[in-house]
Structure formats: C-alpha cells, structure tokens
Amino acid sequence: MSTANSKRFVPAFNTTTLVILAGALILSAAMGIRQTFGLFIGPFSFDRGLPVTQIAFAIALHNLVWGFAQPFAGAAADRYGSAPVVAFGATTFAAGLGIAAVAPNSALLIVGMGLLVGIGVSCTTFGVVLPAIGRIVTPEKRSMAMGLVSAGGSAGQVLMIPLVQGIRLNSGVATSLFVLAFVMLLIAPLGIVLDRRARGGSSLPDAPAAPLREVLTLATRHRGYRLLTLGFFTCGFQLAFIATHLPEYLSLCHMPVGLGATALALIGLFNMAGSWACGWLGGRFRQHYVLGWLYLIRSVTIGAFFVLPKSAASVVIFAAVMGLTWLGTVPLTSGLVAKVFGTRHLGSLFGICFLSHQIGSFLGAWLGGLVFDLTGSYALLWEATVVAGLIAAMLHFPIDDKTVNMPALLPQPTRA
Template sequence: MLTATRAPQLKTVLLASGLVLTLAMGVRHGFGFWLQPISQAHGWTRETYSLAMALQNLLWGAFGPFAGMAADRFGTARVVIVGALLYVGGLLWMATVSEPTAFIVGSGVLIGAALACTAFGAVSGIIGRTAPEAKRSWAFGISGAASSFGQFLMMPVEQQLISASGWQNAFYILAGLVGLVMLPMAFGLRELPHEKASGPQQSMGEAIREAFAYRPFQLLVAGYFVCGFQLVFVGVHMPAYLKDKGITDPNVAVTALALIGLFNIFGSYYAGKFGSFLPKRYLLSAIYLARAVVISLFLLAPLTPLSIYLFAAAIGLLWLSTVPLTNGVIAGIFGVKYMSMLSGFVFFSHQVGSFMGVWLGGYLFTRDGNYNTVWGIIIALGVFAALVNLPINEKAIVRRPQPVTA
C-alpha cells in the first residue's frame, strides 16, 4: 500500500512525466516523415538526413549519463526545463538551416541533448524513488505506455501538419507545442525530501565503477544496443521502405506507425506489470526473440496494407516493452539512488545502436539500392540479444561494508 503522503506525489509524478514523455517521444518518432520532403527541398540524398537523425540518437545517448547525474543531484524538474528549451531550439534549427553540415551537427546536438533531458533516462530516477518497490515495475510500465501514446497521438498529427502547412511550418508549430506543455509539467517533477541512509554513502564514481565491473550490467548494456538498432531503423526508414516497395499511399505508413504506438501502449504497460512477478531477464529475452520472428515473417509475407498493419501491431507490442523491464533490472540490482545516471549509461548503448541502425540504413540503401542487408542484420541481432539477456542475475548486488575511519 502507498502511504498517505506518497500516493498523491506518485500520481503527480506519473502524470507530469507521462505528458513530458508523450510529447518528447511522440515528436521524435515522427521525424521519419521529414526525410523525403527535406531531402527534396535541399537537394540532399537520404544519407544526409539519415546522418542527422543518427547523430541525434548518438548524442541523446552520450548526453544521457550527464543528464541523469544532474537529475539525481539537482532534481528532475530543472533538467526537464533545460530539455524543453533545447527541444524548442532544435526544432527551430531543423526548420531554418539548409547547409548540410550545420543541419546535421546543430540538430544533432540540440535535439540529442533535449531528449537526454526529457526522455526515459532523465525521469526514471524520480519514478523509481517515488514508487514503492512493489509498484516500481508497474510505474515504469505506465511511463513507457505514456511515451507509446505519444507516438500513437503525434504520428497522424505530424503528417497532417506537414501536408496542411508544409514541412517548415510544421516544425514551428511543434516547437510552440513543446514549450507550452513541457515547461509547466516540469514543476510536477519536484521531489519531496527523502531520508538518507545512515553510514558511509556511495559516491557517483563508486557507483559507476561498480556497475561497469558487474557482469549482469555488461550484458544488459549489450542487449540494449540491439533494441536501439532495431527500433530507430524501423521508425525512420519504414515510410521510405514502403514507398520503395510500391505502397505509395502515405496514409499506410502513417497508420502503421500509429499502430505501433497504439499497441506499444499495451506492450509497455503489461511488460511492466508482468515484470512485477516474473523474471525480467526471461521477458527481455522473449521480446528480442519475438522481434526477430515478427520481422522475418513480415519480410517473407506478400507486402499489402493488411500485412503492414499486422506487422505494425505485432512489433508495437514489443516496441518499448524493454524499457520498464530494463529499468526494473537496474533498480533491482543497484537501488534507486543513482537510477537516472545508471539508466543513462545503459541508454547510451541503446543510442549507439540507434545511430548505427538509422545511419547504416541510409548508407546501405545508397550503396545497394535496397534495405535487404540491414533487415538481415536486424534479425541476427535480435537472436543475439535474446541470448545475452538469459544469464542476467537480477538479485540486488551484495556490497561489502565500507570501513569507517575515526
């Protein structure tokens, strides 16, 4: 049972973090819709825009541990405010800059840093510290469902904005929306003072060294690389892939990506719920293996709107269901004191995979004229991730008592 003083704050934290995640992840998931209009407007190849998206994802991961450190030390609210301002700046940059290098670097830095301050890594710590241990996996599932709802909600909105007002004005409108929603929600992420444990306290440096020397953490990092590779490739390149295959109706791609978001709401929620009483490592392994199977069936089946929608629904159930389970494993092993920071390090691996997935998709398409090689890599990586998650030990790490000096 939640205590009387804690229950209202948990509700507030879940609501505020849910709205921040809804917008942060929803806008970001729709960036694939700009690939063709921006490339055509500026005379770029797909590789240029793909590299910009890849750099965004890589820097999102690189900034993640630092955003997590700041959230753990100075509070989540301050970090989210900074992230919201960076997000607005990044969207305006993408709308106005036409020089390729400046577009790639500027949007990569601004959007990457913004996502590090507003997405899972930044808010995981306050959720883990606010929710009781018995409710923690469920709470992570709620936050994952909120981000999934953002994808479901924002996909058609972004496509309609581009169609109705043009790709440039669509960025301006989204920038205003981000500022109006995220900044007020940040104030709902202020933590109540919590008691410190008595005795010697673990420093951030000690927590980092402990985590990276621990085998289960290393395996978790390796598996999360695969998650990023798979999801960002599908999210960014799916609309172009369908058009290349003769599915020229843009509504099919919009509907497919929206279905991914819709079914991911249920996938994330139930992954968090099942993670409360089933071994999280087995659930993670099953998710990665199921992804490999679903993608294989999608590539083997005749490509029709129906097969696309079935694929979207199936992959949606598996989309971000890894997030509550991964965060739950981290909290269970290391505790919640440095939850945001350690989640940031794991997420960096995810974003290295995202960089490779989105950039390699554009590079190999430019080289080969198709995505066949990348699909093969994605399936193989799914099997690899299923195997590396199996031996993870989820039990709390046993720390030796630290000597107390006089």
Template sequence: MNPLNRSAPALSIRQLLICGAAIVTLSMGVRHGFGLWLSPITMERGWTRETFAFAMAVQNLVWGLAGPLVGLLADRHGALRVLSAGALLYALGLAGMALAGAPTAFLLSSGGLIGLAQAGTTYAVVYGVIGRNVPAERRSWAMGLTAAAGSFGQFLMVPLASGLIDRLGWQQALLLLAGSVLLILPLAWGLREAPRPAGAAGGPAAQGAGAAIREALGERRFLLLTAGYFVCGFQVVFIGVHLPSYLRDHGLGPEVATGALALIGLFNVIGTYVAGLIGQRHSKPRLLAAIYALRSVVIVVFLLAPLSALSVYLFAAAMGLLWLSTVPPTNALVAQIFGVRHLSMLGGTVFLSHQLGSFLGVWLGGWLYDHQGRYDSVWGLCIALGVLAALLNLPVRETPLARLRPAAG
C-alpha cells in the same frame, strides 16, 4: 541541493505519474515522427537519404553520450532544471531543423541540439524520479505506465505531424512542434523532489557517482543488459526512420506509413504497460529474452509475406507490442540490482548503448540504401541481433548486489 527544490513537497505517486507521463508523451511523441520528414526534406533540399539519416544517427548518439552526465545532474540536483533546459533545447533544435538550409546546420540542430534535449526530457531523468519515489513493489508497473505514455505520444503525435505536414508544409509543422515541446516547462514543476537525507534513496552515503559507475561496469549483469539494449536501439530507430521510405519504395502511399507508425505507437501503449505488469510478477530477464526473440520472428514473417497495406498494419501492430516493452524491465532491473541512489546516471549509461545501436541502425540504413538501393542487409542484421540479444539477457540474475542485501538473522 538545488535551491528550486528546497521547498518542494514530497511527490505523490499520482502527481509523479501524471506529469512524468505527459513529459514523455511530448518528448517521445515528437521524436517518433521524424521519419515522416525524411522524404519531404531530402526532396526539397536535394539531399541524399544518408544526409538525413546521418543527422538522425548523430541525434541518437548525442542523446546517448549525454545521458550519463544528464542523469548525474538529475540525481544530484533534481529533475526540474534538467527537464527545463531540455525543453528549451528541444524547441531550438526543432526550429533549427526547420530553417536549416545546409547539411551542416541541419546536423547541428536536428543532431546536436535535439539529441541533448532528448537526453534531458525522456526516460532516464523521469525514471530516476520514479525510482526514488515509488515503492519497489510498484516500480516496474510505474515505469511501464510511463513508457506506455510515451507510446501514446507516438500514436497521438505521428498522425498529427503528418496532418500538419500535409496542410502547412514540413517547415511550419516543425515550428509548431517546437512550440508544443515548451509545455514540458510547466510539467517539470510537478517532478520537484523534496530534499533527501544523506544515505537515502537506496545506497550508502559514502558511494559517489564515480564509485557507482565503476561498480556497475565491473558487474557482468550490467554489461549483458547494456549489450542487449544496443540491439533495441538498432532495431527500433532503423524501423522508425526508414520504414516510411521502405514502403514508398515498394509502391505504398504515405498514408500507409503514417498508419503503421501510429499503430506501432498504439500497440506499444499496451505492450509497455503489460511488460511493466509482467516484470513486477515474473522474471524480467526471461521477459526481455522473449521480447527480443519475438521481434526477430515478427520481422522474418513481415519480410516473407506478400507486401500490402494489411501486412504492414499487422507488422506494425505486432512490432508495437514489442517496441518499447524492453524499457520498463531493463530499468527496473538496474534499480533492483544497484539501488536507486544513482538510477538516472546508471539508466543513462545503459541507454548510451541503446543510442549507439540507434546511431548504427539509422545511419547504416541510409548508407546501405544509397550504396545498394535496398534495405535487405539491414533487415537481416535486425533479425540476427534480436536472436543475440535474447541469448544475452537469459543469464542475468535479479538479486541485488551484496551491499544492498539485508544481513542474515
């Protein structure tokens, strides 16, 4: 047991949600604005869009690959150390991103360090604490509320980042953000957990981490959820990073892109919170299928409509409602099916698939643009994958595994 947690009191739900939401607001808020740096960095450094996009792709890949291990550490030793290390890595990565003068240094800082940092400061770690400390009947709501906080971070931080870039330049803006993520350090103390007796937290004491992951990978429902999450990552990271440049290519000013990303964040506050409420009362697999299908519909309408600032803002609002609304029902399903003893690790494993999709979406966007001069092919992939993800989630059943069900009679 982590010695820092020995004297930790039992977490109140209010304390957990306030600190967890604030942490996700900072970590996700900074992350959502990275697309604003694509044009200024590539123009000043003389790099291609693929150079920037590949670094962002590696960031998402490292985030995903580190997720299961980081989740295992948080499940075993508590979230405090993981969150603290993640905050320090985040600050170092943002500073390195600002100062890197060569593509390799930029890749190591923005891709490697920030990817590791995000694994330790975002949903998998925070949701593990929520799962262990919030009753099952309120878990989906609590996860939705925390995801909504991350969305508010996007709404808050994207305009702030854009203003900092305009007033101070892109390098100074990154350095200021590096200082801001250090606020995660004091907030992490609000997520210290009291020691848990063996066998508590939703699983038999005999089941170790290796057995838990083998059990999950042998369960068809886990694989379907994982495959659907790949699509989520592909869509949102492609749009988040490449939408500003797509709009610029079509003659719209940077203020339109800033407004669009902020609107995605604002409406995502609503979408994720409502998704948490709906998932608490209705079928989570059907909710996920509807979200993925609606994303494809929204993209089709956006591409067919005449492009203008108004159409961009309407697209951003609609997509915002669907942006991270997959997160609460997906994680709540994992907890409901497998229990919460290894929730951070299993959530990190599902999220690895999300980040593989993110890697492919952001890198492929840059690669195809450099080779074709347009984003049409990637938009088409977003539409097709959304339909596929909807079909994958429909067969998922919500019943817990047999070992977690109460005995009859």
C-alpha cells in the same frame, strides 16, 4: 487513528499519481516528436535537395548525442533534481527543431536535428523521468509504475504522427517543425512536478549513497550489467531503423501513400498496451527472462514481415506486434538496474546502459540510409535486425539479477 492514517494516505496517492502523470506527459511530448522524424526524410530530400544519407545521418546523430549525453543528464538529475534538467532539455530540443525548420543545408540540419535535439531528448526522456518514478514508488510496484509511465508516454507517438503529417501536407515542413518546438516549450515546467516527494509513508528514503565512482566501478564489473548493456544495443538498432526508414521502405514496396505514417502511429498505439504489459510482467516474473522473450518475439516478427508478401493487412499486423514489444524493454531494463543496484544512482547507471542503446540507434538510422544509397535496397538492414535480436535474447537469459549491497561500499565511520 484510522482517520489520521487516511489523511496521510490521500496526499501520498495524489502526489504519486501527479508525478506519474507529469512523467507520462514529458515522455509523450519528447518521444512522440522524435518518432515523427522519419516523415521528414522524403520532404527534406525532394524539397530541399538534400541527400538521403545526410538526412539519415542528422537523425542518427541525435540518437548518438542522446546516448553520450544521457549519463550526464541522469547524473545531473540525481544531484540537482529533474526540474532544471527538464527545463534545459525542453528548451534545447525546441531550439534544435527551430533550426531544422529553416535549415537550407545539411550542416544546419545536423546541428539542429542532430546535436541540439540529441541533447534535449537526453534531458526529457527515460534517463531522467524513470528514475524520478522509481524513487517515489515501492520496489514491488516499481516495474508496474515505470511501465505505466512508458505507456502514457506512447500517447505522444499516436497523436504527433498524424498531427505532423496533416500540418506538413497542408502548411509545409517548416510550420510542422515550429509547432513541435512549441509543444516542447509547453512541457518545460513539468520537471518541477517530478521532484515532488510523496507523503504519508509512500516516499522511499534514499539509501545511503556510495561514491558514484565506486558505484560505476562495481557496475562495470558486474557480468549481468555488462550483458544488459550489450543487449540494449539491439533495442536501439532495431527501433531506430524501423522508425526512420519504414515509411520509405513501404513506398518502395508500392504501398499506399500515408501507410507509413499510419504504421508508425499504430506502433505507438499498441506500445501503450505493450509498455504497460511489460511493466506488469516485470513485477511478476524475472525481468531479464521477460526481456529475452521480448527480443525473440521481435526477431521472429521482423523476419516474417521482411520475407512475406507486403499488403496493407501485413503492415498493420507488423505494426501491432512491434508496438506491443516496442518500448517495453525500457521499464524492464531500468527496473532491472534498480533491482540490482538500487535507485540512488539510477539516473547515472541507466544512462550508461542507455548509451549502448543509442549507439545502436545511431547505427540503425544511419546505416539504413547508407546501405540504401549504396545498394538501392534495405534488405541487408532487415536481415541485420533479425540477427541482432536473436543475439540479444541469448545475452539476457543468463543475467544474474541478485541485489548488490551498495552501502557496503561506504567507508566505515571512525569512532572517537
């Protein structure tokens, strides 16, 4: 009997591990590539004569398109599986990077880096990958598994930023973008792995499915879901502003050339530990409390960095602390949605919540460029990120995380 049980356990463990690894690789490529966009602001401006505002708008637009496309990508993955969604997204992402590589004007840059990249990234990141992970692990291990995938995905930021910086300096902007497009094409088949189901008892059968329209209605009426969605706006606002404008801000502060790229790479490196730690904490403490403290720590860190004198050491410390709190919000937020509403419609529900995040991302990236062009300073945006973080912390602490009985929405079967 024990031998039979062992034989059933091994494939389950191997399948779960394989799905986690595939999810981490997909996130690593997609998230790592988009985190390099801040390195192109200066070259696009100086080499192609494009205004900083329009470059920032193209980068910001991909965040907004990502947000609006995410509920549809998540719903498609819920219904048809991850394989076609990831393949379509990776190909579209690569096409957008290719257009940006040769774009001679702002219009094509906006189409490539804004529209197509936004659609592509919605199909290859959290809203598609994390629900697949959430369905294959047990509820008590879900937060930890999502944190592990998010941590593995951070490796892309660590690897891509120095890679892009080196290629761009030696071979130019176009070559570096074509290399990134090739990387996206390589991960296109990995969605097939996400659709695998563990055997031997590890796979979680889907709960009876309430109609999506009724699920969405219930979610939008849920006070905790509304607070979570509003708070997620701040995460996008803070991260997009820093990822897009930190290199240029450090240049204005007369910091050494290349320190901006180093800072972004350090954020990715420390995010690996931070995402794992947040997933671990989310499995042991109430997730909305962890989120509240996360936003508080971010706000204090951003405020201190802005007002204190700048040095290489202060930049490294700032990058390390921000990295520890960078994407830890994602496994916590998706895990909280799964805890309250279950995993059957997790792609759709998290996608709607993520739309708020991406509206914040759009404003953080775009307003950074707009305010800089108007005032010659990023000061107003640094202050706004601090205030937004404090508000987000206050929104998360009172969230009600009790599980909603989704099957109760199903119509009762008729009897003959």
